[in-house]
Structure formats: structure tokens, C-alpha cells
Amino acid sequence: MILTLQTPRPLSRLPRFLPFSTNASITLNQSQPATSTSPSPPHSQILSTRHSLLSRQFSAADLLRSHLHRLNLIEPHLRSFLHLPDPADLLAQADSLDRRIAAGEDVGPLAGVLVAVKDNLCTSDMPSTGGSRILEGYRPPFDATAVKRAKELGAIVVGKTNLDEFGMGSTTEGSAYQVTANPWDLSRVPGGSSGGSAAAVSARQCVVSLGSDTGGSVRQPASFCGVVGLKPTYGRVSRFGLMAYASSLDTVGCFGSSVADAGILLHAIAGHDRFDATSSNQDVPNFLSHFVSASSFESKPLKGLRVGLIRETIGDGVDSGVISAIHSAASHFEELGCSVNEVSLPSFSLGLPAYYILASSESSSNLSRYDGIRYGNQVYADELDSLYGSSRTNGFGAEVKMRILMGTYALSAGYYDAYYKRAQQVRTIIRNSFKEALSQNDILISPAAPSAAYKIGEKKNDPLAMYAGDIMTVNVNLAGLPALVLPCGCVEGGTAGLPIGLQMIGAAFGEEELLRVGHIFEQTLENCSFVPPIVAEDIAS
Amino acid sequence: MGSVGAMVKGASYSYAVFCGSFLGSPRLGFNIHNNKKKLLKFRSFSSKNTCCSLQPPDVSRLAKTAQISLTPNEVEEFAPKIQQVIDWFGQLQDVDLQSVEPSIRADTENNLRENAPETFEHRDAMIGAVPSYEKPYIKVPRVLSMD
Numbered sequence: 001m002i003l004t005l006q007t008p009r010p011l012s013r014l015p016r017f018l019p020f021s022t023n024a025s026i027t028l029n030q031s032q033p034a035t036s037t038s039p040s041p042p043h044s045q046i047l048s049t050r051h052s053l054l055s056r057q058f059s060a061a062d063l064l065r066s067h068l069h070r071l072n073l074i075e076p077h078l079r080s081f082l083h084l085p086d087p088a089d090l091l092a093q094a095d096s097l098d099r100r101i102a103a104g105e106d107v108g109p110l111a112g113v114l115v116a117v118k119d120n121l122c123t124s125d126m127p128s129t130g131g132s133r134i135l136e137g138y139r140p141p142f143d144a145t146a147v148k149r150a151k152e153l154g155a156i157v158v159g160k161t162n163l164d165e166f167g168m169g170s171t172t173e174g175s176a177y178q179v180t181a182n183p184w185d186l187s188r189v190p191g192g193s194s195g196g197s198a199a200a201v202s203a204r205q206c207v208v209s210l211g212s213d214t215g216g217s218v219r220q221p222a223s224f225c226g227v228v229g230l231k232p233t234y235g236r237v238s239r240f241g242l243m244a245y246a247s248s249l250d251t252v253g254c255f256g257s258s259v260a261d262a263g264i265l266l267h268a269i270a271g272h273d274r275f276d277a278t279s280s281n282q283d284v285p286n287f288l289s290h291f292v293s294a295s296s297f298e299s300k301p302l303k304g305l306r307v308g309l310i311r312e313t314i315g316d317g318v319d320s321g322v323i324s325a326i327h328s329a330a331s332h333f334e335e336l337g338c339s340v341n342e343v344s345l346p347s348f349s350l351g352l353p354a355y356y357i358l359a360s361s362e363s364s365s366n367l368s369r370y371d372g373i374r375y376g377n378q379v380y381a382d383e384l385d386s387l388y389g390s391s392r393t394n395g396f397g398a399e400v401k402m403r404i405l406m407g408t409y410a411l412s413a414g415y416y417d418a419y420y421k422r423a424q425q426v427r428t429i430i431r432n433s434f435k436e437a438l439s440q441n442d443i444l445i446s447p448a449a450p451s452a453a454y455k456i457g458e459k460k461n462d463p464l465a466m467y468a469g470d471i472m473t474v475n476v477n478l479a480g481l482p483a484l485v486l487p488c489g490c491v492e493g494g495t496a497g498l499p500i501g502l503q504m505i506g507a508a509f510g511e512e513e514l515l516r517v518g519h520i521f522e523q524t525l526e527n528c529s530f531v532p533p534i535v536a537e538d539i540a541s
Numbered sequence: 542m543g544s545v546g547a548m549v550k551g552a553s554y555s556y557a558v559f560c561g562s563f564l565g566s567p568r569l570g571f572n573i574h575n576n577k578k579k580l581l582k583f584r585s586f587s588s589k590n591t592c593c594s595l596q597p598p599d600v601s602r603l604a605k606t607a608q609i610s611l612t613p614n615e616v617e618e619f620a621p622k623i624q625q626v627i628d629w630f631g632q633l634q635d636v637d638l639q640s641v642e643p644s645i646r647a648d649t650e651n652n653l654r655e656n657a658p659e660t661f662e663h664r665d666a667m668i669g670a671v672p673s674y675e676k677p678y679i680k681v682p683r684v685l686s687m688d
Contacts, residue, residue, distance in 0.1 A: 141666030234647040248646035277652055353630050364607060371608070373681060375670040384684045389610030401609055402619055406626055408607045409598045418595055422633045424643030431644060463622055464629060480647020508648065 043523070044260035044291055045207050046113050053101055053112050060094040060101075060112035064156065067114050071158070071205040074534060077186055079178045080200040082119050083126050083160040093156050109288075110268055111154030116200040116209035119160040120167055121252070122241040123147055126157070130243045131165040131175040131193075134376045134395025144241020145276070146210055146252045146269040153268045158206045161196030165397045166367065167214055167245040169193050170469055173460050174399045181456070182224060183532035185494030188453040191221030194253070198225040201255045204535050208265045209255045214245050215355055216448070216473025218253030219485040223448035223501025226487040226530035228518075230254045230262040233509050234480035235280035237266070238273030246362035247278075249355075249477045257530075259486055259518040260291035266511065282509055290516040294523040300337030301520050307333050308343035308441030313472055319451045325489030325500040326447050329521075332488075333445075336524060343437050343444060347429045348475060354426035355474035356467060357410050357419050363400075364407025370395065402463070431479045434505070438481075443517060444505040447472055448485045452498035472503060482506050484514045486522055487530040496533045598623050 052058045068087055075081060097112055117123060120130045122140035129135045143151070151157065164174030172180040172195035180195045182188040183203040190199040194211030198221035201209050211218045213231040222229025230253055237252040244250060252269065256262035270284045309330055314323045330340045372378030372391030379390035393401070410419035437444055449469055459466040476483045483505045490497035502521075506514040600620045604611045611619070661667070673680040 138670075141663035141670065235650075272652075274654060277654070278646070279652070281650060281652060350633065350636060353633055356626070357630050357633070368608070372672075373679060374667075378672055380682070382682050384682050385608065386610070387682055388608040392608060393610045393612075393615075396609065398615075398619075401611070401615070402623055402626075404607050404609065405598070405600060405603045405619065406623055406630075408603045409623075409627060410630070412603075412606075415595060418634065419630055421643050422636070422638055424645065425638040425641040426633060426636065427644040428641050429638075431647065463626060467626075 043293065044258050044264070045256070046110070046261045046264045047291070049112055049207065050109070053097075053107075056101070060097045060156075061091055063112055064090055064094040064114065067158070067204075067206065070203075070535075071200075074183075074203050074205060077181060077534065078183060078199055078203055078205070079180050080161055080190075080196040080203070080205060081116070081159040082129060082131070082162050082175075082177055082196070085126055085157075085159065090156055090158065097154065097156075108153030108155075108268075109264065110150055113155050113208060114158040114206040115150055115155040115265070116158055116161045116197055116206040117147055118163050118194050118197045118209070118211045120163055120212055120243040120245075121147055121210055122243070123157060123160065126160055128160065128243075129177070130167075131163040131172075131177065132370075132395060132397065132400070133176045134370045134372075134392070136176075136377055138376055140241070142241060144252075145238035145273045147241065149269045149271075150210070150265070155268075159200075161194070161200055161209060161211075163196055163211075164193035164217075165400050166243060166363070167193045167212055167217055167250075168363065168399050168403055170216070170220060170466055171456070171459065172196060173456065174397060176397050179456055182453045182494075183534050184226060184453065184496065184498055186534075187455055188494070188498070189224065189456050189458075191224035191449070191453065193217040193221075194229075194255070195221050195225075197255050198222055198227055198229065201225070201227045201257055202530075202532055202535075204257070204531075207256070208261050210265070210269075211253050211255055212242055212245075213251050213253040213473075213477065214249045215359060215477050216470050218255065219448045219473050219476075219483060219501070219503055220469065222255060222485040223487070223499070223503075224453040226499030226501075226532065228256045228259050228262045228487075228522075229448075229485040229501070230256075230266055230511070230515075231476065231483045232266060232270065232511055233280070233482045234477075235278050236270050236282075236284075236482070236509065236511065238269075238271075238276040238279045240273055240275035244366040246359040247366060248362060249359060251477070259484065259515060259522050262484070263287040263291065263511075263515040263519070266515075270511075280509070285512045287512055287515050290512070291519055294520075297520060297524070301524075302333065302517060303337030305333075305336075305338040305443070305517065306441045307338045307340045308437055308444045309340060310348070310437075310444055310446040311342045311344045312346075312348040313446035317450055317468075318447060319491065321491030322447045322449075322451060322500055325491070326445070326502060329445065329488040329502045332521065332525065336520060341441070343441060345430075345433045345437060345475075347426070347433050349471070350426050351430050351475035351478055352467065352471050354423040354430070355470070355478060356406075357423040358427070358478075360403045360407035361410045361420050361423075362407070364404045364411065367396075367400065367404055399463075427478045430475050434475070434479045434481060438505075438507045442506075443514065446503050446505070448501040448503040449473075452491045452493055452500055476503075476505055481508055482511045482514055484518045486518055487528070488521075488525070494533070496536075499530055598627050 121144040122128045162180045170192045171189040172192045182190040194217045197209035197211040202225035218229040254262045254265040272281045273279045379394045381387040485501040487499045488502035489500045
């Protein structure tokens with residue numbers, strides 16, 4: 001349900017705030033045109049924004065107007081957003097920030113940064129629907145902790161993004177409202193369930209965005225949209241205010257157009273929260289110290305790093321273009337001084353059914369709260385049971401209903417041992433196999449998905465075909481480990497090719513190492529500026 | 542992007558080692574219709590299934606348990622898809638999981654807070670969202686019925 005947008009104000013003196021054509025000392029490409037001929041990828045949009053704002057080169061209000069202009073231009077084609085606030089509210093925030101900067105006050109590390117938020121994260125000043133009709137129009141009474149922390153550090157929430165209903169799906173076709181398009185090819189899916197958040201960053205409608213990852217819902221869309229997606233360790237970021245799908249698997253994740261941006265956002269939202277009993281007390285290291293310019297790298301900056309390529313992820317059923325891109329990434333790692341070896345995780349293929357058993361079961365329990373009694377949309381009936389039944393059937397989409405039913409089955413009396421318990425045992429095996437592999441390797445790598453983005457409608461009616469695409473990602477959720485996806489190559493398709501993401505998996509609470517390595521990998525990748533054609537055209541015009 | 546690089550130099554492989562043995566790793570999967578990929582092979586479970594005591598899913602009954610009123614059309618539409626997925630779940634029956642402890646979740650610390658009640662600061666807003674409230678009760682239709 002997108003609000004009717006006001007026409008953007010006339011843009012008199014509009015500086016073009018594009019990640020690859022801005023200033024000065026922070027970014028690497030100074031005045032390069034934003035096409036694939038740019039010699040090196042952007043350093044950090046957040047850091048260059050900060051530099052521009054503090055040095056008064058641009059104002060937060062100008063930056064906002066420029067982004068909103070592009071956002072509104074592209075949005076009818078992309079449909080990334082379910083809700084966009086009144087631009088006047090956003091401008092008021094930007095103006096207030098400009099005044100504080102002018103007065104010499106300290107501003108937070110995300111000051112003026114435009115953040116889009118997945119609609120299953122509660123925001124008290126905007127509707128939060130979870131992509132579902134059952135919460136249509138619902139305004140939560142509180143902000144999710146991740147949102148609250150980003151706002152406290154100066155971020156401006158530019159809107160709520162589209163998703164598969166309650167996080168269940170891999171394409172956004174499961175949204176009750178609209179299907180988001182992939183900025184690289186509007187006839188293809190952006191991935192899911194955080195498809196809107198990935199598309200918004202990819203199309204430069206915002207700078208960074210928040211998503212959630214339960215079985216790959218940040219990493220797969222990051223791969224499909226050619227952006228960086230970061231899934232933290234389970235417990236690294238508070239889940240308070242994230243509409244629960246599978247409580248033992250859910251995490252809040254970050255999207256950015258560079259590793260540095262995803263890392264800076266993670267740093268802002270991570271850390272213990274007393275409202276989430278599963279959130280960790282472990283300190284959050286200062287990731288920012290690693291996001292230095294490539295010119296300061298040594299010649300073999302990753303010398304000695306042991307990289308393990310998961311053999312089961314580059315075999316049967318994976319697109320040859322994807323395998324090729326991953327092999328190229330492996331070569332790149334070797335150029336940087338790493339030793340790359342193949343690692344086998346024999347339990348790998350069991351993770352997918354185990355994941356779906358656990359996720360369906362937990363979701364059947366978590367979604368029982370949507371009964372229309374205390375919040376959400378109610379279909380009135382004379383009897384309570386009928387009220388429940390009607391409200392829920394009216395409010396939930398088909399995929400959600402099916403998963404609830406499957407979960408109900410798996411948890412039925414007498415069936416717990418056969419399904420849920422066995423899935424938990426498989427989880428133990430997978431955790432142990434990762435632990436073993438990570439004792440002999442510093443990071444593990446794999447594709448993030450078996451293919452590039454596919455066409456809208458292609459997998460819609462075949463649940464198992466859609467589930468199959470999660471094979472690269474679910475095991476990481478079962479083990480609770482952190483993973484970073486960054487674009488590493490392209491395959492044929494669309495007008496300018498389709499991006500492929502490399503997944504890097506680290507040890508528990510090893511985000512610092514992942515970000516350090518990812519940043520170096522990204523900054524040394526030649527001839528790669530992952531900007532989709534729809535954005536490049538906008539710049540040219 | 543560069544050519545396909547040689548992956549393994551000096552061929553050192555590391556294998557994940559873990560306790561328990563598998564009765565072969567099930568090469569599970571199914572055909573992905575559109576592009577015929579054999580990423581996962583589907584195994585249908587016939588009477589050779591070790592777990593014959595599990596009844597197949599009765600979608601109408603499950604819907605009642607889950608408090609979702611499905612139309613007959615929906616039951617018809619969902620039943621084969623649910624059956625297919627439940628069958629696919631069944632492959633875990635073949636795995637030797639003796640002496641493997643179930644994991645509730647990934648490792649987390651014991652972070653219990655003090656058992657001291659406090660009022661949530663947004664309580665009023667939460668009450669405000671209730672459609673039918675007559676202080677201090679949330680009003681609902683009648684609970685008991687004849688069936």
C-alpha cells in the first residue's frame with residue numbers, strides 16, 4: 001500500500017549524489033562516470049556522505065532530495081517500497097541535522113544516511129505489515145531495537161520495503177501487496193524474502209537497508225541484486241521488534257553497496273539488548289578500523305589466510321556461470337595471498353529438509369499470535385473459534401497457510417520425534433561439521449544461490465523448486481554463523497548481465513574478520529562497479 | 542572477470558569429520574521442472590519407509606488445529622503440495638542419528654534477567670490497538686459452542 005507521493009519539489013540546484021561520482025579524499029574513483037568502466041568499486045557511501053556533510057560540501061537536505069528524486073523515478077518500475085512517509089517529515093529531519101552540523105554539534109556515525117527498513121521490522125511512526133494483509137495498516141507501539149539504534153545514530157528511515165509475507169519465500173512473490181522487480185532486469189525477481197531492501201540499495205533509492213535472514217533472506221537477494229548482504233551471528237543483533245518467523249533461526253541483516261557500508265550499519269545496530277534473551281553479551285569490535293583505502297594495502301594483503309571452498313556447492317545443479325564466477329573469486333583470493341582448498345561438508349544436503357521442518361514448525365507456533373483479538377485485522381464472527389479461523393484465513397496468504405499447516409503436522413502429538421527432533425539432531429551434525437571445517441580454514445566460501453535471478457513467475461507454483469534455491473544458505477542459519485555476500489561476477493541475462501554473489505562464512509562472532517577480508521576482496525576487484533543499468537541510465541540523462 | 546582459475550594447488554583436501562555414521566549421504570532432491578536441474582533428487586517414500594506409523598497429513602484436520610478456516614478449494618489445492626513437502630521431509634528418517642544430541646538453537650549464553658516485573662513503557666499504546674476493549678477486559682465473542 002504505497003501512499004500517493006507528493007510531486008517532488010522543483011530541483012533547482014541538484015547535486016548528483018551518486019556513490020561513484022562524489023568527492024574527494026575518501027572514495028577511490030573521483031570523477032569517473034558511473035558505468036562499468038569505472039576502475040574500482042566505491043569505497044563507502046556512508047563515509048563519503050559523512051565527509052560531505054561535515055565539510056559542508058552538501059547539506060543533508062540536498063542529499064535527501066537527490067535520493068528521493070531517484071527513488072520516485074524508479075519506484076513505479078521497481079516497487080521496492082510498501083510505505084513511503086511524507087517527504088516533508090524526512091526533510092524536517094534532514095534540516096534539523098543540517099542545523100546541528102552548522103552549530104558544530106556532534107552527530108552520529110549514520111547522520112544523514114538514508115536507511116530503508118524491511119516491513120517485518122516494527123517502526124512506530126510507519127505501518128508495519130510484515131507483507132501480510134493480517135497486519136494491513138498496523139502501527140506498532142514501538143520501534144524494533146535495530147531501527148531504534150540506527151535512528152539514534154542519525155539515520156533517516158526513508159521507507160518500509162517489500163518482502164515475502166512474514167519472511168516466507170525467496171522472491172517477494174509471496175507478498176500480499178506487490179512483487180518487487182530486480183533492478184538488473186525488471187522481468188526478474190530480486191530474490192527474497194528481503195527483496196525490497198536489496199532492490200532499494202541496488203537501485204540507489206537509499207544508501208543502506210535492513211533486512212532479516214532466517215534461511216538466506218538477506219544473502220540470496222544480495223546475490224540476485226548485486227549488492228552486499230551481511231547476515232550476523234545469531235545473537236549478534238537484537239530480534240526485538242522483528243516479527244518472529246523461526247525464533248531459533250531469525251537474524252536481522254544489513255544491505256549496502258559496499259562491504260564498508262554494510263559493516264558500518266551492523267556496528268550501529270549490534271550488541272546486547274535486554275529485550276532479547278537470545279542476544280549476546282559479547283563486545284562489538286570496532287569494524288570501522290578495517291575500512292581503509294585500497295592504496296594502503298600491502299601487496300598480498302590476505303597472506304596466510306586459509307580459504308575453504310565448499311565442494312558440495314559447486315557441483316550438480318549449480319549453474320555453470322555461477323561455478324565459473326566462484327572459481328574466479330577463488331583465483332582472486334589466491335592473488336591476494338590466500339591458500340584456497342576444497343572442503344567437503346558431507347551433511348550439507350540434509351540441511352535443507354531439516355531447515356524447512358524447523359522453520360515451518362516454529363512459524364506455526366509464532367504465527368498463532370495473529371488472531372485478530374489484540375491487533376491486526378479481524379473478521380468478526382459470533383463464536384471465537386470462527387473468528388480466529390476467518391480472520392486468519394482472510395489475512396494469511398497461501399504460502400504462509402501451507403507452512404503453518406506443515407509445521408502443525410510436524411509438531412503433532414506423536415510426530416515430534418520423527419520430524420522436529422530429528423531436524424534438531426541434524427542441526428547438531430551441521431554445526432559440528434562447520435566447526436570442524438572452520439578449525440582448518442579461516443573462512444569458507446560458496447555461491448549464495450545456485451543461479452542468478454530467475455524470471456518472475458518461474459517458481460511460483462512449485463514449492464520444492466523454490467526451496468531448492470536455498471541450499472547454499474540454510475546451513476549457515478542452522479549453525480548460527482555469520483556470512484557476508486558480495487558481488488563477484490556476472491552471468492549473461494538482462495541488458496547488462498546478471499550479478500552473482502560470493503558467500504563468505506565465518507566462525508561465530510567472526511564478523512570483524514569477514515568484513516576485513518570482504519573489504520579487501522572488494523576493493524581489489526578490477527573492472528567491477530555493480531551498478532544496474534536502470535541507475536546508470538538515470539545518471540546519463 | 543578473468544578465466545576459470547585452477548582451484549586446487551598441491552591438492553590438499555580437508556574433510557569434515559563428525560561422530561556417527563550415515564547410511565550414505567542421501568543424494569536427495571527432485572527435478573526442477575523448468576530447467577531440468579538435478580540439484581536435489583526426490584525420493585518418494587513407499588511402504589519401504591521405516592516410519593509407516595505416521596499418517597499422511599489430513600489437511601482439514603490440521604487446519605482446524607491451526608485455527609485457519611480453509612475453503613474446500615483450498616484444501617484440494619494445498620493437500621498435494623503439502624503431501625509432497627512432507628514426503629520430502631521423510632528422508633531424514635533414513636539418517637542414522639543415534640547418540641546425536643538435538644540442538645535447540647546455535648550456542649547462546651545464559652542471559653536470563655532478574656525475575657522482577659516491570660511495566661512495559663508502551664503498554665497504553667498496546668491496549669489502544671485492541672479492537673474491542675472494555676477495561677480491563679478484552680472482549681471476544683462467545684467461546685463455548687455445541688460441537
